[in-house]
Amino acid sequence: MVLAILLTADFPAENPRVQNRNVPYTNTLAIIMANKTIYFVTIILFFISCKSIRNEKKDIAFNNKYKFKAEIESESKKDALEPDFQSYATEYSFKTDHKNALKYWDLEFTPKIIGYNQFQFDSIKNLYETAKAKDYILNQSKENKIVIINESHHNASHRVFTESLLKELFNNGYKNLFLEALTNGDKKDSLLNSRKYPIQNSGYYTKNPQFGNLIRTAKEIGYTIYPYETTGNEGGAKREIDQANNIYKIIKEKPSEKNLIHCGSGHAIEGNVSFFGGLSLAGRLHKLTGINPLTIDQVFYSEKSTFDYSNIFVQSFDFKHPSILLDKNSNPFAYKNNDRWIDIVVFHPLTKYISNRPNWLFENGNNNVAINISNLNLDFPIMIFAYNKGEDLNASIPIDVIEIEYKTDYCNLALKNGTYEIVATNGTMSVKFEQKVK
Secondary structure, eight states, X not given: OHHHHHHHOOOOOOOHHHHHTTOOHHHXXXXXXXHHHHHHHHHHHHHHHHHHHHTSOEEOOOOOOSOOHHHHHHHHHHTTTSOOHHHHHHHHHHTTOHHHHHHHHHHHHOOOOOOOOHHXXXXXXXXOEEEEHHHHHHHHHTTOSEEEEEEOTTOTHHHHHHHHHHHHHHHTTEEEEEETTBOOGGGSOTTHHHHOSOBXXXXXXXXXXXXXXXXXXXXXXXXXXXXXXXXXXXXXXXHHHHHHHHHHHHHHHOTTSEEEEEEEGGGGOEEOBGGGTBOOHHHHHHHHHXXXXXXXXXXXXXXXXXXXXXXXXXHHOOOSSSEEEEOTTSOBOOEEETTEEESEEOBOOOOOEETTEEGGGGOTTOEEEEOOOTTOOSOSSEEEEEEETTSXXXXXXXXXXXEESSXXXXXXXXXXXXXXXXXXXXXXXEEEEEXXXX
């Protein structure tokens, strides 16, 4: 109705002053018609805008598979006599709540405060100089055929670092990516390589968005991804043997291709590993293939929940990026414990927070994207999920997820350029809307 009125409205007659200047009538008419066109276009844009606002948010049925903070805290209180802090840390890591993931992990493993002195700090600094871990690893990878890098399952920054290596490693001949975290056997995700993104059933630790993004990036680059976990819920030596055999089978089929293995914690240890029956995955794979792997540790000097829990290297050096330490002979600092070792230790900077998000989320091409939640008609707290447009919202791993306690809180997601479907849910009601990132 408003549109009809505006289109039929009379415009003011020609200004007589214009005619007195001897401006041709046709020019005046052109001006009038141009004005009408501007009004018409403006109204059309107005209605399109209104329509997009009305359709911006849509109620949906959404099955939230991630736990709210209140749920995790309730479990911890219920299990007060036998708390499973490691499990709570993992649940927090699934939704990239890094502070609470670190907190509960430290409650499980109780790090000690050593209290180093300045003499010790100075001694360490005199022994080593820092270098960028990525550059050193990529250079070393050229002379190797197997690279094994580990992670702490509660620390998503380790996956972000592995993701940062993928493109250059691929260029150096690494075509196969083996992931311990993927389910293997009868329940393995057999469509992962063709679908090119992980779903909730792809694995357990792969529920974390940063793990999902590592997988997506690997597929975009061209890797073939393989599970290799034992299929019989085995532990100890049997698990290491099964894992090594599963990888060895693929290596034999592709003798000219190089291989990247992303594993958990101690499976990257070489030498005598008594708690794995003598050899870990890395040692057993070396024995099977005759290839000495390049092993990389991100775990044993990993970030703690407070600075005072940190190891002497983290307290001595103000790392600005993932780094290695080189001695006077340019040899990298290695993890060593009696007769077992890992070739290279990667030291990560202490996490800083941007808009209450870990700063390392905004690596690997991710933008810091503010999401407007002020007009959401939902009871808080809520979770905000970002999905690639076209992926199954109830099956795929989100690109990012954050829990928001109050409507006035920051809501910032780590997203590459593209089009996303954003889901907001409080566990009872859910809405979705589109977000474009340029």
